[in-house]
Amino acid sequence: MSVNHRVTQVLTALTAALALLLALPAQAAPLRIEITEGVVEPLPFAVPDFIPETAAAGEWGGKLAQVVADDLNGTGLFIQTPQDAFISRPTSFAAPVQYNDWKAINVQALIMGAVSVADNGQLTVKFRVYDVFSGQELGKGLQFQGTTEGWRRMAHKVADAVYSRITGESGYFDSRVVYVSETGPKDDRKKRLAIMDYDGANVQYLTDSSSIVLAPRFSPTGDRVLYTSYATGFPRIHVLDVGNTQSRILESQTGVMSFAPRFAPNGQTAVFSISEGSNTDIFTMDLASGATTRLTNTPAIETAPSYSPDGSRIVFESDRSGSQQLYIMPAGGGEAERISFGPGRYGTPVWSPRGDLIAFTKQHKGRFHIGVMRTDGSEERLLTASFLDEGPTWAPNGRVIMFTRETQGASGQASLYSVDVSGRSLRRVRTPDAASDPSWGPLQ
Amino acid sequence: MTHLTKIALLLGALAVSACTNAGRFGQDDPRLDGSAGAGAGAGFVPGGAGDPSSPAYFQQAIGDRVLFLVDQSSLTAEAQATLDQQAEWLLTNSDYQAVIEGHADEQGTREYNLALGGRRANAVREYLISRGVPASRLRFVSYGKERPIEICSDESCYAKNRRAVTVIAGSAVS
Incomplete structure (x- = not known):
């Protein structure tokens, strides 16, 4: 995709005019969601259809508003007030906001957008966010431009800005996920990236699906993907260039x-497992030179390594104690410290991009769970439970986890699910x- | 490219072509109920199951697979008995290579099961070597939980999926 977005600030004259309306006493608390506190009551917001400012823009107004609304609803932190509840409908991006009309239906955040299409097909999207109860604009208006093919990304950028202004954290909507697409019955599954x-x-x-492909992993910038392929008949690591979809075996x-x-995190080194005989250990490879370094050396199965965001440590799973457990070692290898001690087996650890948590798959009493724990193993929390949940991956802001859920039985199938770190908003x-x-790749 | 990689590529080509043969799992050991596969009788080499020097005989009369307990890669007495016969056949029919494919049931994480399948396949390989089969004729690969032959989600299926299958790879590797 070659969408070239430019972010520019919209004129702020309107803001000055609105400031006069702010004489009303502000609500006690500013419009703010503290994600860490766990949100019980989602914040009501409204996003009217974006106002078309050129004749050709009509078709985009509703679509953009819908994507913004879906993004925010999907977090569980916000809840959309449906358009049929609106008392008034804005007709101009420049007109003063009728705060009382939004207060009356208990909308707390109002997102006003406008869209125009230039003669060359360029789409321009602009928006403002209002804190209805304090009667203030929240941050400044922003404007994005791009091709019409990139319209969803522009809507995601609007939602990211709204999320960021209200939570104080970066968003995750303008991001991509690489995964394995599966077709066919359980005993003849076809897989492709x-x-x-x-x-x-x-x-x-x-x-294509001519050989088994497993567990693709984005590079830190999203430009490449490491994955395992049976193209040679044996599991081997390949690297794929996302731009031209060319891949090569390491x-x-x-x-x-x-x-x-x-x-x-430097994008230059890969960490992975090699099996030799009955033993599986962890190695790193410098991607440019191919130079390989052994990090673990026990007779156990040691796999699923994941770096800390600062690159200094690696969390991995090992059954050196007799069952799958999580360990952390220095990035260059050396003594590993076990961090999982609860009942059951722990695998597929993934370090949060915030550095604070490890997400993992846990098996206990015939059930699978996605969970998180602190990097010292404390405060373990299970977020999901099902017949088979596995393989967590973090949203770029470290607040949401996506994973694989497979259903039971002969017709069992795998799907992707997401859940937030508090265990809410499973979808x-x-x-x-x-x-x-x-x-999950980076914010674009 | 290393010598080993070349061999891997050759064997890989065989394994891939075998994987596209829908009938392969249909010719399973007659002790299994065979509900997983349609289209039996793919017959990829000459010589029927009645011919003791044929891979079909190896697969059906001797038994091409051994089964494992949950999260285990040790060989049961029954498995060892099957492998004794496999070793004897391989020593008699010394033109053939074999690829031992290790598998796990679906109750495990993907990476761990890949390694576990490798442990199982390697356990078979080492046993066959201990019975005199030259190591150079034996390769192994793990499919983890990617290639179940039974698709229900209970122990009756899992028990058959936790397997290592000795696939006779023909004499083409030289």
Whole structure:
């Protein structure tokens, strides 16, 4: 996708005019959601259809508002006030906001947008956010430009800005997920790599299904994907360029099998597992030179490595104690410290981009869970439970986790789900076919 | 490219072509109920199951697979008995190579199951070597939980999916 967005500030004259209306006493608390406190009551917002400012813009107004609303609703932190509850409908982006009309229906955040299409097809989207009860604009108006194909990204950018202004944290809507698309029955599954927007839109396939592909992982900038493929007949790590979908097998992979790759935060190093005989250990490879370094050396299965965001440590799973548990070691290898001690088995640890939490898959009493714990193993919380949940991946802001959920039985199928770190807002991510092994890319 | 990689590529080509053969799992060990596969009788080499030197005989009369307990890669007495016969066949029919495919049931995380399937396949490989089969004729690969033959989600299916299958790869590798 070659959308070139420019962010520019809209004129602020309107803000000055509105300031006169702010003589009303402000509400006690500013419009603010503290995510860490766990939101019980989502914040009501309204997003009227974006006002078309050119004749050709009519079709976009409703679509843009819908995507913004879906993004915010999906967080569980916000709840949309439906348009049929509106008392008045804005007809001009420049007209003063009728705060009383929004207060009356208990809207707390109002998102006003406008859209225009230039003769060359360029789409321009602008928006403002209002704190209805204090009668103030929240931040300044912003404007995005791009091609009409990129319209969803512009809506996501609006939603990211709203989310960021109200929560004080960066958003995650203008991001993509690489995953494995699955078709066919359980005993003849076909798998291929696919990429999509975080909400399941704009699916594109990156490989064909001629060989098994597993567990793609985005690079820190989203330009490349590491994954495991059976193209040679054996599991081997490949790297794919997202821009041109060309892939190559990594050089000099020793051992019988290599798998479970992940990028280091520097984007230059891969960490992964090599199996030799009955033993599986963790190695790193410098992607430019192919130079490989062994990090673990026990007779156990050691796999699923994931770097801390600062690149200094690696969390991984090992059954060196007799069952799958989580360990943290220095990024160069060395003594590993076990961090999981609860009942059951722990696998697929992934370090949060915020650095504070480890997400993992837990198996206990025949059920699978996605959970999080602090990096010292304390404060374990299970967020989900099902027949088979596995493979968490973090949203770029570290507040939401996407994972694979597979249903039971002969017709069992895998789907992608997301849940926030408090365990709320569990939802399925719609994909055209069955889907597994998501990896969430950076905010674009 | 290393010598090992070349072999891997050759074997890989065989494994891939085998994977596209829908009938392959339909010819399973007759002890299994075979509900997983349609289209039996793919017959990829000459010589029927009645011919003791045929891969079909190896697969059906001797038994091409051994089963494992949950999260285990140790060989049961029954598995060892099957592997003794496999070793004997491989020693008699010394033109053939074999790829041992390790598998896990669906009750496990993907990466761990890949490694576990590798442990199982390697346990078979090492046992066959201990019975005199040259290591150079034996390769192994793990499919983790990617290739179940039974698709229900209870122990009756899981028990059959926790397997290592000795696939006779023909004499093409040289």
